Amino acid sequence: QKEVEQDPGPLSVPEGAIVSLNCTYSNSAFQYFMWYRQYSRKGPELLMYTYSSGNKEDGRFTAQVDKSSKYISLFIRDSQPSDSATYLCAMKASFNKFYFGSGTKLNVKP
Protein backbone atom coordinates (compact mmCIF):
# COMPACT_ATOMS: atom_id res chain seq x y z
CA GLN A 1 0.00 0.00 0.00
CA LYS A 2 1.32 3.44 -0.92
CA GLU A 3 1.82 5.96 1.87
CA VAL A 4 -0.31 8.52 0.02
CA GLU A 5 -3.09 7.76 -2.45
CA GLN A 6 -4.42 10.28 -4.93
CA ASP A 7 -6.76 9.78 -7.88
CA PRO A 8 -4.74 10.60 -11.03
CA GLY A 9 -7.78 11.85 -12.95
CA PRO A 10 -7.95 13.49 -15.38
CA LEU A 11 -10.69 15.65 -13.93
CA SER A 12 -12.48 17.85 -16.44
CA VAL A 13 -14.82 20.63 -15.26
CA PRO A 14 -16.45 23.70 -16.83
CA GLU A 15 -15.18 27.16 -15.95
CA GLY A 16 -16.73 28.45 -12.73
CA ALA A 17 -17.24 25.01 -11.20
CA ILE A 18 -16.16 24.05 -7.70
CA VAL A 19 -13.35 21.51 -7.85
CA SER A 20 -12.63 18.96 -5.14
CA LEU A 21 -9.27 17.21 -5.07
CA ASN A 22 -8.52 14.54 -2.50
CA CYS A 23 -5.80 12.41 -0.96
CA THR A 24 -5.86 9.63 1.58
CA TYR A 25 -2.94 8.47 3.66
CA SER A 26 -2.08 5.53 5.85
CA ASN A 27 0.61 6.88 8.17
CA SER A 28 -0.90 8.45 11.28
CA ALA A 29 2.46 10.12 11.97
CA PHE A 30 1.88 12.58 9.12
CA GLN A 31 1.39 15.98 10.71
CA TYR A 32 2.06 18.48 7.97
CA PHE A 33 0.10 18.67 4.72
CA MET A 34 0.75 20.58 1.51
CA TRP A 35 -0.82 21.10 -1.88
CA TYR A 36 1.26 21.91 -4.93
CA ARG A 37 0.22 22.98 -8.40
CA GLN A 38 2.41 21.90 -11.29
CA TYR A 39 2.05 23.18 -14.81
CA SER A 40 3.37 21.05 -17.63
CA ARG A 41 7.18 20.91 -17.71
CA LYS A 42 7.52 23.25 -14.72
CA GLY A 43 8.46 22.77 -11.07
CA PRO A 44 5.73 22.30 -8.42
CA GLU A 45 4.45 25.53 -6.91
CA LEU A 46 3.35 25.54 -3.27
CA LEU A 47 -0.32 26.49 -3.00
CA MET A 48 -1.27 25.80 0.59
CA TYR A 49 0.01 24.11 3.70
CA THR A 50 -1.56 23.22 7.02
CA TYR A 51 -0.67 21.23 10.08
CA SER A 52 -3.96 20.79 11.84
CA SER A 53 -7.37 19.29 11.25
CA GLY A 54 -9.95 21.68 9.92
CA ASN A 55 -10.13 24.18 7.09
CA LYS A 56 -7.70 26.78 5.84
CA GLU A 57 -8.76 29.28 3.23
CA ASP A 58 -6.71 31.39 0.85
CA GLY A 59 -8.64 33.23 -1.83
CA ARG A 60 -10.38 30.71 -4.05
CA PHE A 61 -8.57 27.79 -2.40
CA THR A 62 -9.59 25.90 0.73
CA ALA A 63 -7.52 23.11 2.23
CA GLN A 64 -9.25 20.67 4.52
CA VAL A 65 -7.68 18.04 6.75
CA ASP A 66 -9.49 15.24 8.59
CA LYS A 67 -6.86 13.39 10.60
CA SER A 68 -9.38 10.96 12.07
CA SER A 69 -10.20 9.72 8.56
CA LYS A 70 -6.68 10.28 7.21
CA TYR A 71 -8.13 12.34 4.39
CA ILE A 72 -7.21 15.72 2.96
CA SER A 73 -8.93 17.84 0.35
CA LEU A 74 -8.31 20.92 -1.74
CA PHE A 75 -11.32 22.88 -2.96
CA ILE A 76 -11.08 25.41 -5.77
CA ARG A 77 -14.00 27.82 -6.10
CA ASP A 78 -14.89 29.60 -9.33
CA SER A 79 -12.37 27.51 -11.25
CA GLN A 80 -10.58 29.18 -14.16
CA PRO A 81 -8.88 27.77 -17.27
CA SER A 82 -5.60 28.97 -15.73
CA ASP A 83 -6.18 26.46 -12.91
CA SER A 84 -5.63 23.64 -15.43
CA ALA A 85 -2.60 21.81 -14.07
CA THR A 86 -1.61 18.77 -12.07
CA TYR A 87 -2.25 19.06 -8.35
CA LEU A 88 0.00 17.15 -5.97
CA CYS A 89 -0.65 16.56 -2.30
CA ALA A 90 2.36 16.08 -0.04
CA MET A 91 2.80 15.14 3.60
CA LYS A 92 5.53 15.06 6.17
CA ALA A 93 5.94 13.13 9.41
CA SER A 94 9.05 14.09 11.30
CA PHE A 95 12.39 14.08 9.56
CA ASN A 96 13.16 15.82 6.28
CA LYS A 97 11.23 13.50 4.03
CA PHE A 98 8.09 14.43 2.16
CA TYR A 99 5.65 11.93 0.70
CA PHE A 100 3.78 12.81 -2.48
CA GLY A 101 0.54 11.64 -3.99
CA SER A 102 0.66 10.67 -7.65
CA GLY A 103 -1.02 13.94 -8.70
CA THR A 104 -4.45 14.74 -10.16
CA LYS A 105 -4.58 16.31 -13.60
CA LEU A 106 -7.26 19.02 -13.75
CA ASN A 107 -8.66 20.52 -16.92
CA VAL A 108 -10.95 23.55 -16.64
CA LYS A 109 -12.81 24.12 -19.89
CA PRO A 110 -13.72 27.69 -20.93
Place this chain on the structure above:
Amino acid sequence: DTEVTQTPKHLVMGMTNKKSLKCEQHMGHRAMYWYKQKAKKPPELMFVYSYEKLSINESVPSRFSPECPNSSLLNLHLHALQPEDSALYLCASSQGGGKDILDTQYFGPGTRLTVL
Protein backbone atom coordinates in the same frame (compact mmCIF):
# COMPACT_ATOMS: atom_id res chain seq x y z
CA ASP B 1 11.39 35.77 -1.41
CA THR B 2 10.63 32.07 -1.78
CA GLU B 3 12.74 31.44 -4.85
CA VAL B 4 14.84 28.43 -5.64
CA THR B 5 16.85 28.78 -8.83
CA GLN B 6 18.24 26.00 -11.00
CA THR B 7 20.66 25.99 -13.90
CA PRO B 8 20.68 25.00 -16.64
CA LYS B 9 17.01 24.90 -17.69
CA HIS B 10 17.72 22.26 -20.31
CA LEU B 11 20.62 19.85 -20.73
CA VAL B 12 21.36 17.32 -23.44
CA MET B 13 24.25 14.97 -22.80
CA GLY B 14 25.76 11.81 -24.17
CA MET B 15 26.30 8.72 -22.10
CA THR B 16 30.03 9.42 -21.76
CA ASN B 17 29.70 13.07 -20.73
CA LYS B 18 30.19 14.61 -17.32
CA LYS B 19 27.90 17.48 -16.40
CA SER B 20 26.58 19.22 -13.29
CA LEU B 21 23.23 20.63 -12.26
CA LYS B 22 23.19 23.60 -9.93
CA CYS B 23 20.65 24.83 -7.40
CA GLU B 24 20.64 27.94 -5.23
CA GLN B 25 18.40 29.36 -2.51
CA HIS B 26 18.76 32.43 -0.32
CA MET B 27 15.93 31.81 2.12
CA GLY B 28 18.23 30.59 4.89
CA HIS B 29 16.85 27.09 4.51
CA ARG B 30 18.97 24.34 6.03
CA ALA B 31 17.55 21.37 4.15
CA MET B 32 17.98 20.91 0.39
CA TYR B 33 16.69 18.13 -1.81
CA TRP B 34 17.14 16.57 -5.23
CA TYR B 35 14.17 14.91 -6.88
CA LYS B 36 13.76 13.15 -10.21
CA GLN B 37 10.43 13.42 -11.99
CA LYS B 38 9.34 11.41 -15.00
CA ALA B 39 6.38 12.46 -17.12
CA LYS B 40 3.01 12.08 -15.41
CA LYS B 41 4.62 10.84 -12.20
CA PRO B 42 5.17 12.56 -8.85
CA PRO B 43 8.64 13.73 -7.81
CA GLU B 44 10.84 10.88 -6.64
CA LEU B 45 13.27 11.71 -3.84
CA MET B 46 16.96 11.17 -4.56
CA PHE B 47 18.97 12.98 -1.89
CA VAL B 48 18.47 15.19 1.16
CA TYR B 49 21.08 17.47 2.67
CA SER B 50 20.48 18.75 6.17
CA TYR B 51 22.84 21.41 7.51
CA GLU B 52 25.15 20.70 4.55
CA LYS B 53 25.46 17.03 5.39
CA LEU B 54 23.96 14.22 3.32
CA SER B 55 21.16 12.81 5.46
CA ILE B 56 19.13 10.75 3.00
CA ASN B 57 20.28 8.83 -0.08
CA GLU B 58 17.42 6.88 -1.59
CA SER B 59 19.67 4.16 -3.06
CA VAL B 60 20.51 6.31 -6.05
CA PRO B 61 23.06 4.89 -8.56
CA SER B 62 26.59 6.22 -8.14
CA ARG B 63 26.46 7.89 -11.55
CA PHE B 64 24.59 10.63 -9.65
CA SER B 65 26.79 12.41 -7.12
CA PRO B 66 25.41 15.22 -4.95
CA GLU B 67 27.44 17.99 -3.39
CA CYS B 68 26.52 20.77 -0.98
CA PRO B 69 29.36 23.35 -1.02
CA ASN B 70 27.56 25.68 1.39
CA SER B 71 24.15 26.30 2.91
CA SER B 72 22.84 28.08 -0.21
CA LEU B 73 24.14 25.83 -2.95
CA LEU B 74 23.44 22.30 -4.05
CA ASN B 75 24.99 20.52 -7.01
CA LEU B 76 24.25 17.23 -8.73
CA HIS B 77 27.17 15.80 -10.68
CA LEU B 78 26.28 13.48 -13.54
CA HIS B 79 28.54 10.91 -15.15
CA ALA B 80 27.95 7.98 -17.49
CA LEU B 81 24.19 8.39 -17.44
CA GLN B 82 21.77 6.14 -19.27
CA PRO B 83 18.91 7.17 -21.58
CA GLU B 84 16.43 6.10 -18.87
CA ASP B 85 17.86 8.84 -16.66
CA SER B 86 16.22 11.43 -18.90
CA ALA B 87 13.77 13.31 -16.70
CA LEU B 88 13.02 16.63 -15.00
CA TYR B 89 15.42 17.10 -12.08
CA LEU B 90 13.98 19.24 -9.33
CA CYS B 91 15.75 20.95 -6.49
CA ALA B 92 13.83 21.95 -3.38
CA SER B 93 14.58 23.52 -0.04
CA SER B 94 12.90 23.73 3.33
CA GLN B 95 13.68 25.26 6.68
CA GLY B 96 14.76 21.85 7.88
CA GLY B 97 15.59 21.22 11.49
CA GLY B 98 14.70 17.55 11.42
CA LYS B 99 11.84 17.11 13.85
CA ASP B 100 10.45 20.55 13.12
CA ILE B 101 7.02 19.77 11.77
CA LEU B 102 6.28 23.38 10.90
CA ASP B 103 8.08 23.07 7.63
CA THR B 104 7.30 23.24 3.97
CA GLN B 105 9.20 22.69 0.78
CA TYR B 106 9.81 25.11 -2.08
CA PHE B 107 10.77 23.83 -5.51
CA GLY B 108 12.90 25.26 -8.27
CA PRO B 109 11.74 25.22 -11.90
CA GLY B 110 13.76 22.11 -12.68
CA THR B 111 16.37 21.08 -15.22
CA ARG B 112 15.05 19.03 -18.11
CA LEU B 113 17.73 16.44 -18.84
CA THR B 114 17.94 14.38 -22.00
CA VAL B 115 20.51 11.59 -22.23
CA LEU B 116 21.27 10.42 -25.74
